[in-house]
Amino acid sequence: MIVLFTDFGIEGPYTGQVQARLQQLAPGVPVINLFSDLEPYDVEAAAYLLPAYAAGFPPGTVFVCVVDPGVGGSRPGVAVCADGCWYVGPNEGLFAILARRARHVQCRELPAAMGVSSSFHGRDVFAPVAAQLAGGLSVEAVDVPVACLDKPEWPDELLRVVYIDRYGNAMTGVRASEVDASQLLSVNGHQLKSAQTFSDVGMGEAFWYANSNGLVELAVNRGRADKVLGISVGTLLSL
C-alpha cells in the first residue's frame, strides 16, 4: 500500500498527478490519501501528526510525505525505513518525531534530482522512489546517519494546534498518553477539562480528549472548537 501524506490538496491537479504516476510505475498497488490538506509550509505540525497517523498501517507500507516550504531548493530527499515501513520525502524535519519514536530506523539520502521539474518533486522524484519501494526494489541512495532527520530543538510533545478537521476539532502535537486525564488544558484563556468522548459533555461544551489516533484533541460537543475557542493551526496551549 502507498499512502499520501501531503499538503497538495485533493481537488487540484497535484494529488491526481502523483496518483497517475504511481499507477503507471506501480500498477495494482493501492494508493490511499491519508492527508492531502496538511498546513502548507508547517513542517513541524506535520512531523507530530505523522507518527500518530502512520501507526496501524501494515509493514511494507510506503508513505509519500511532502510538506515543503523550500520548494525547488537543494534540501535532499530521503527514504526512511522505520519499524518496517518506508517514508519518502524532502528532509526538512518531517521525519524528526517519527524517527525519534521508532525502534528501528534507517535513513538513505536520495541522489539529487536531475532533469525533472524543479517545483514538483512529489510527482517527479518521490512518487517514483515510492513505486520502487512498494515493488520491493531497492533505490539508488546512500546510507546516512539517522541523526540528520532530527530537529533537536523540537520537543517531544508539541503544545500547539497542528490540524483542524472538518468538524472544527483541533488536533495538537501532544500524545494523550503523556497527559493525565485530570489535567486542565489552557488555550486562548479557556480552561478545558478532559472527557472520554463527545457525548460525555453538555451540548456546546468545550473539552479535550484522546482522539482516535492518540493525540490530545480540543473539541466541542456538536459545535466547532475552532470557532468557539478562536483557534487555528499554530495556536499555542499550555498544560
Add this chain to the structure above:
Amino acid sequence: MIVLFTDFGIEGPYTGQVQARLQQLAPGVPVINLFSDLEPYDVEAAAYLLPAYAAGFPPGTVFVCVVDPGVGGSRPGVAVCADGCWYVGPNEGLFAILARRARHVQCRELPAAMGVSSSFHGRDVFAPVAAQLAGGLSVEAVDVPVACLDKPEWPDELLRVVYIDRYGNAMTGVRASEVDASQLLSVNGHQLKSAQTFSDVGMGEAFWYANSNGLVELAVNRGRADKVLGISVGTLLSL
C-alpha cells in the same frame, strides 16, 4: 463495491483511514466516495439523500453510512439489508426513509463495540463489518424489528434544503415524482417555477427541477442558488 456516505470530509484523515482499513480487510473491493461532505450532525437531511443516491447501485453493494451527532454515545450500530444492498452505520435515523421506501428490509443490530476508539466507529466498527459483508460473510449480529430504524415523526417528503452542491444548487428532501411540474415552490420569499433543465430558463434565473437522482432541486442558470436565494442546509420551503 463499498460506498462511503459520510460527513467525514475527504481531505483530512478520516476518509483515508476508512479506505485503508477496507483495503486491508477487503483487498480488491473497489471503494467509492459517494458523499463525504454531508452536513455534520444533520442525520435527517442525510436520511432523505440516502435512498435517492443509493438508487442505481448494483445488488450486493455495501454502504458505510455515518452522520453521527452522538459520537461515542451508546446508540447501537446496525446492518440493514434493503432490496439486495447492505447499509452499515449508527442507528440514529439515517436509515429511516430508506427502510420506509424499500420493498424488502431486514435489520440486524451489531454488538457493542469493545476495545476500539470511542470516537471513530466508522473506521473501527463499521468498516470491518462492511468488509465482511462485501466478502459475502455474515456478521455477528442480532435480528431486530425493522421498526427500530424509523423516525415516525419524519414526513415522507422533507420540505427543506438537505445539501448544497459545489455549484450552489440546493437539493431538497422532496421527490420530484411527488410534485406536479406546474407547482410553484416558495423559499425565502421567492416563488420558483419548475423547468426541465438549466438551459430552459434565462441566465441568472432561479427555478426548481427534478435533479439527476429524482429530488426537487433549486438552481439558478449560470449562478449560485444558495447566494441568489439566501439559502443554506436547513432552509425551509413550501409548496
Add this chain to the structure above:
Amino acid sequence: MIVLFTDFGIEGPYTGQVQARLQQLAPGVPVINLFSDLEPYDVEAAAYLLPAYAAGFPPGTVFVCVVDPGVGGSRPGVAVCADGCWYVGPNEGLFAILARRARHVQCRELPAAMGVSSSFHGRDVFAPVAAQLAGGLSVEAVDVPVACLDKPEWPDELLRVVYIDRYGNAMTGVRASEVDASQLLSVNGHQLKSAQTFSDVGMGEAFWYANSNGLVELAVNRGRADKVLGISVGTLLSL
C-alpha cells in the same frame, strides 16, 4: 487509465457517481481525478489547462472532460482522439486548444442522449462512452471535421488566470516556452520578474515561473499569490 477533468467537485456526489458508473462498466480500469475543481462555466480557462495537464499520460488514456455552462442544452457530445489518447465530453470549446496543438486529431460526434437525465451527462453519457473506449471498443458515433472543436477567436496563449491552486498560486493560459525569461509580467499594477523556482526569491516576494506542467504561473515564496496580488480566476495580465 481513465482520467477525470471536471468542475464536479470531489466531496459531493458527482465525482463518486461517475466513478461508480465507470467501476461497473470498466471494472479494473484505474480512475484518476486530475482536476475536479475547474472553475464552473469557464470552458475557456479549462481549454488551456487541458493540453498542459494531459501531457505525459500514456497512449490509450481516456479523459472525461466536463465543464458545462449549457447543462442540458443541445450541444453535442464528442469523442476526440488526439495523439493516441481519447477525450470525451460536451463540445463547447473545451477541446479547442488541445486539438490545435496535437499532431493527429480525429473527432467523432456522439448520438443525442436518449432516456438519460438531462442534467448529468457526465455520469449518463460520457462515463459510459469512456468505459467503452477504455475497453478498446468503438463507440457509436459519426466522424465530423476537427474544425468543429476550435474556437477561432481564442488566442494561442491566453493572458489571464485560469486556475488558483491550494497554495494560492495562479496558473495562466500562457505556455512558458512562448515567453522569454527576461520578460516582466504585469498583473493588477504589479510587475513580476521570472525566477526558476520558489527558493530563488525572497520570502514573501511575488514572481512568475514555468510551472511543473509548462504554464506561466504567478507565485509568492511562502505566501499566497492570489491574496498578495489580488487576483482570481479571470484576472487579466499583460506581457
